[in-house]
Amino acid sequence: MEENKKLLTKKDIRRSWMYWIGTCELSNSFERLQTLAFAACLAPILKKLYKEDADLKDALNRHMTFFNTEGIWGSLIHGIVIAMEEERAKGEDISDEMITGLKTGFMGPLAGIGDTVDWGTIRPIVIGLFLPLASAGSWIAGLGPFVVVSLMTTSISYYLWHLGYRVGRKSILQVLKDGRINQFITASSVLGMFMMGILSSQYVKLSLKPEIVVNGETTGIQSYIDQILPGLLPVTAVFIIYYLIRYRKVKYTHILLGVLLFSLVGALVGLF
Template sequence: MTQTKKLSKREVNKAFWIYQLGCEESNSYERLQSLIFCASMIPAIKKLYADDKEEQKKALKRHLTFFNTEGSIGSSIQGITLAMEEEKANGADISGSAITSIKTGLMGPLAGIGDSVIWSALMPIIISIFIPMAKSGNPLGGLLPLIIYTAITMYISYFLIHRCYTVGRSSIIDLLQNGLIKEVIYGANVLGMMMMGALSASYVTVTTPLKIHVPGGSTIVLQTILDSMLKGLLPLAAVLLIYWYMQKKGPRYGVIIGTIIVISLLGSFCGIL
């Protein structure tokens, strides 16, 4: 009889502490928080796939894919991911792509919640309470906000990772029994693509200053014509070109970033971009 593999509270805590102590320090331009997320999963991966080195490698690879979310609320993704890895290790019909899709689908919405609640509400409230103390010259006015903020956010993170590990595990069993796992994976993929599209539209900016002088003294602004055709046409073209390159050559992020820098510099020097 095969023994059921189960993570202990200590192992969930270890994942929690590794991620919390490095989620804002390990960011890379290519994959942001993926390195620390993968590191936080290593103790669980070693236990769950102790007898299968190939599955360990696959698990490490899938947790090295792009990941970025708000650190406090984002710990809930850790809990769900640990639960899914545990079910997969025990023979459940959960693919590696399903785990990646759940992570991708949740990281954007939870980042929005975390940024709104933690950074835009909780932090300003705590700081505002101690501003008079700091203005009066009391050093506690600078120390107490940090201590209180850290204590609250760590408690939220600790609660969420354990709660989502427990609830996530039972939710996955229900999904498998009801045959809804395919719908969940599909929905997570759609949500992830929507978030990537929203981020692209918000952060990718490409414009051209080119102007065409025509006889009679009038001037045609190329950017105005492009905007009349489709607002954000140049950013969309840039994103589609990068996507096409990644489909053909793979996620060679260093090459992509280097090419973008060179094109930007040349375009600016020539007055095209």
């Protein structure tokens, strides 16, 4: 029973998480990136676990090695490390190399997952949902996406932090292997594609201005195109831009400048 006794309280874990969520991107440096923030958020935990100055010094030095990951999903690592430090303080045979190896081994995969889910999926979808308000001139569109994305990502970080601590060092392998993350990424990607299709149909406008004379009547070329397939030109423009980004690796700034130049020239010659 003494071995299973917790040395840390929920308040300790929550306070450590609050330090991390508030400082994870503030201590970045070319040499160690998020290392100082990692050590700072664990410092109150380590002070409570290790009463001897020598043990505390070793623990702090242990977490001064290079560390960098995505701040939200990387929280899973912190929870596991806290659990490992607690077990070590209780006498378990957990070496420095084991703790450092777990951090360095999984900060890359979790960074990839976090960037994909948080900033490549959730944020674009939320911004897309607020675009109609922006086009209507509502101030909510300027503040809404920031608030919603912040609440969602903060909740994910809080959950993963406590999940890592509860389950311990095996949790990260379980989460990565059980397939739930891949299912979530796939579902989010499908939803994102739906959103992109809806936004493209609403906000990409392209029509031809030239007219032709048929049987003595003047008819716009655009009307014939619409009879073949409504929205053909906008969807063609979207897929051309997608092709340039996906397969030709053209930079976004070059595409924006190209679209701007093409639009100006087309309007000047009367094409649009």
